[in-house]
Amino acid sequence: MRGRRTRGLRSAALIAAGALALTACSSGGDSPDDAAPGDDAAGGADVAAAEEFLAPWLGEGDKGLLIDEPLDAPVEEGTHVVYLDVGTPVSAVMWQNLQAPAELLGLRLERVEVGRDAQSINSALNTVVELAPDGVINITLDPIFFEPQIAQLDEAGIPIASGSVMNTVEYGLPEAFNGPEWMTTNGGVLAAAAVVRSGGASEYVFYNVPEFPFSALELEGAQDKLAELCPDCTLRVVDIPIAELGSTAADRVVSDLQANPATEYFMAAVDEVQIGLPQKLGLAGLDVDGIAMWTAPPNYEQIAAGEQDATLSVDLNLMMWTVLDQLLREMGDQSYEWPDVQTRAATLTRITDQSNAPEDPVLGYVAIDDYQDLFAANWLAD
Structure with missing residues (x-):
C-alpha cells in the first residue's frame, strides 16, 4: 500500500x-542550476x-442553482426520458444520480447503452428514435456519431440535453452548461x-x-x-x-x-x-x-x-439534476439562460484532498446541501 x-x-x-x-x-x-522549484x-x-x-x-461561500426559476407547469407523471450510457464507470454513477429526481417527478427513465464504435452507436440511437421518448439525456457522446438521429428526433419534437459535450450548438442542440x-x-x-x-x-x-x-x-x-x-x-x-x-x-x-x-x-x-x-x-x-x-x-x-x-x-448529483432541469425546460419550450462560465465552473467543482474528502464516497462532493429542495420547488413538485 x-x-x-x-x-x-x-x-x-x-x-x-x-x-x-x-x-x-x-x-x-532551463532554469539556473541553483534555482529551486517555485522560486518565482x-x-x-x-x-x-x-x-x-x-x-x-x-x-x-454560498452557491445557487445555475437556473433558479420555476417551470411553467408541473412535469406529467410517466414522462419518458432516455439516458445514453457510454459505458464508463463515471457514466454509471451519473445514471444512478438520475434515479432520485426521476422518482421525485414520476419519470419513466430508460437506459440505452450506446457502445464505443460507430456501428454500435448508430444501432443504439436508432433504438432511441424507435422508443420515441419525451426527451433524451446525453453525457459525453459526440453528436458527430449520431447526426441522422438528431434530425429524426428533432423532427419528432424530442429534445436532447447534454453534459460534457463540446459541440452541441454546431449540431443544432441546446448549449450544454459545461461546454468548451x-x-x-x-x-x-x-x-x-x-x-x-x-x-x-x-x-x-x-x-x-x-x-x-x-x-x-x-x-x-x-x-x-x-x-x-x-x-x-x-x-x-x-x-x-x-x-x-x-x-x-x-x-x-x-x-x-x-x-x-x-x-x-x-x-x-x-x-x-x-x-x-x-x-x-x-x-x-x-x-x-x-x-x-x-x-x-x-x-x-x-x-x-x-x-x-x-x-x-465535480458534484455529479448537481450536474445530473441540472442537465435534467435543462431537458425539462426544453421539453416545455421554456426559455432560460446560463450564468457566466466561472460561476458555472466554480458552482459544480471543488479541489478535494484528504482534509475535505467526502464521508460517503458514493455520494461524493455536495456543492449545495439543499439542492433537492431547491429543484423540487422549481419543478413545482413540493
Whole structure:
C-alpha cells in the first residue's frame, strides 16, 4: 500500500479547504542550476498567483442553482426520458444520480447503452428514435456519431440535453452548461492546483483521453494556465485510450513515469486513470502525485486513505439534476439562460484532498446541501 507523501504547500487555506503518443512542450529554457522549484524570482512557478486563481474552487461561500426559476407547469407523471450510457464507470454513477429526481417527478427513465464504435452507436440511437421518448439525456457522446438521429428526433419534437459535450450548438442542440469554456476553465484549475500542490514543480505530464472531446479542452486550459504561471515549466502530453479506462490505464501511467523519471506531478483529464494507481506506483517504487477530475467513488476512497493526492471534484448529483432541469425546460419550450462560465465552473467543482474528502464516497462532493429542495420547488413538485 502506497502512502501519499505530502508535498510542501504554501497555502494553509488550500490545505484546509481543499501512450501511444508523447508530445513535449516547453516555452522556455532551463532554469539556473541553483534555482529551486517555485522560486518565482528565478523564473519558476508563481505559486502565489496559482493560489489566488484557485480561490473560487476551494468550496467556500454560498452557491445557487445555475437556473433558479420555476417551470411553467408541473412535469406529467410517466414522462419518458432516455439516458445514453457510454459505458464508463463515471457514466454509471451519473445514471444512478438520475434515479432520485426521476422518482421525485414520476419519470419513466430508460437506459440505452450506446457502445464505443460507430456501428454500435448508430444501432443504439436508432433504438432511441424507435422508443420515441419525451426527451433524451446525453453525457459525453459526440453528436458527430449520431447526426441522422438528431434530425429524426428533432423532427419528432424530442429534445436532447447534454453534459460534457463540446459541440452541441454546431449540431443544432441546446448549449450544454459545461461546454468548451467550462472545460478549459477547469483545465486551468487542474494546472494551478498542480503548481500549488507540488510546491512549484517544473516538470509535469497531462494524461489525455483523445476519444473524449472535452479532454482536449481540459488540456488546452491546463497548457494555457501553466504557461501563464510558469513559462519555463515543461508539460508533456500522453494519450490514454478510452478502452483502457477501468482496465490498464494505471499501468500505462506507471510505465510513462518509469520512462520519464524527471516528472514531478501529473494531471489527468479523468480521474479513472488513478483508480488502483497508488498501489501500482508503490510496487514500482514511484512517488509521484497527481490531480484529475471526474472523480469516481474509488478515487474518493483513495483520497480519504491518503493514497491519492487530490481531485477536482465535480458534484455529479448537481450536474445530473441540472442537465435534467435543462431537458425539462426544453421539453416545455421554456426559455432560460446560463450564468457566466466561472460561476458555472466554480458552482459544480471543488479541489478535494484528504482534509475535505467526502464521508460517503458514493455520494461524493455536495456543492449545495439543499439542492433537492431547491429543484423540487422549481419543478413545482413540493
